[in-house]
Amino acid sequence: MFESNASSESDASELRGVLWDMDGTLLDSEKIWDVAVAELSLELGRVLTAEVRTSTLGNSMQGALRKVFAHTGTEATEQSLGWARDWLTDRVGHLFSEGIPWRPGAKDALGLAREMGLGTALVTNTERGLVETALETIGREYFDFTVSGDEVEEGKPHPAPYLLGASLLGLDPSHCLAVEDSPTGSLAARRAGCSVLLVPSEVEVSAEPGYVLRDSLVGINADELRSAWCDARSATSS
Structure with missing residues (x-):
């Protein structure tokens, strides 16, 4: 069982923190990853299928690479995974440097x-080098802390990234709303004890206890943000 290092608070009656996913939630960067992952798959000898690409959404770097390796019949050794990680990081970094579009309503x-x-904290499976590039688009001023995928013991769907994000803010996860777009990330947030505002991007996500679904972040206001946290929390406890 995973527990937050943050001190537990007896009064969990208000929203105190927002934990933001990055790819597909704040930035429309999954399309950039689409290009790079497809190119890597070709580099390994097989055309990437839509099904395999969808299965990698929201995964950690190692999780995504292992799925591509399984698809291409590539042996997943420490050396081969290290090569693929460097290749993919370099390619995505180059594409990021050409500009990353925002998801609708995310900046507001x-x-x-x-x-x-x-x-506020950024909580992403993307590794630190690419996060730093992406922050040039997003703006560092929006976050008190940032958590990248290579700074935790395991990436999403493990709860570790969200537990760390809440802990850095000095909050119990129950006081936090995680804003996510993927099944993997949403599961990580719920396992950590956060309420989840789910705004799907690339794949459909089914409603679950603890999730509040919204078509986009366009026009969201303070009352709606608080209500999303409250409604998701109520659904979990009912």
């Missing part, structure tokens, strides 16, 4: 959370 939603005085 980031500003809203800051205006509300909430603690």
